[in-house]
Amino acid sequence: MLKDHAKVMNAIAASGEIIGRKKLQKMIYIAKKLDFPFHEKYQFHFFGPYSEELTLRVEELCNMGFLNEVKEKKGGYFQYRYTLTDNGKEFLALNEVEMPNLSPCLEDMNGQNSRFLELVSTVLFFDTLSKEEVKEKVFTLKAKQKYTEEEIEIAYAYIDSLKEKTIH
Secondary structure (H helix, E strand, O other), rough: OOHHHHHHHHHHHHHHEEEEEHHHHHHHHHHOOOOOOOOOOOOOEEHHHHHHHHHHHHHHHHHHHOOOEEEEEEOEEEEEEEEEOOHHHHHHHHHHOOOOHHHHHHHHHHHOOOOHHHHHHHHHHHHOHHHHHHHHHHHHOOHHOOOOOOHHHHHHHHHHHHHHHHHH
């Protein structure tokens, strides 16, 4: 059971800090699609791929004292900031998780904004479709986000750059 918890903790540790629940969801999903061994099940939801399992796992990690969740008021909404606690770092040191090349991918993703990661994860969610069909899905399902064709092309290029990081 705690093996999957350790993987999530490892992802947060590799990122240093993740700001935003949506960003955390997208980063883990994208890493999973890049063949890192995350086992959370995802469904397509309001903001793209979403995992109830990941939400529960993060909640459990907070309750166990391994993860620090800070709720901050930002404008008209709340934002959550995730870091490992000292107990979390100790637990991770005792339960090492082997995921070579995960850090460079997560650090890169963590430098992106949530809107872009939402687009990237949506493109990956429909990766069995042709590029034209994916664009159609994005324009239909994500109409409110007003993504452009150029942004979708940038998302595809970004996915390729992340795949490159997993090889080296």
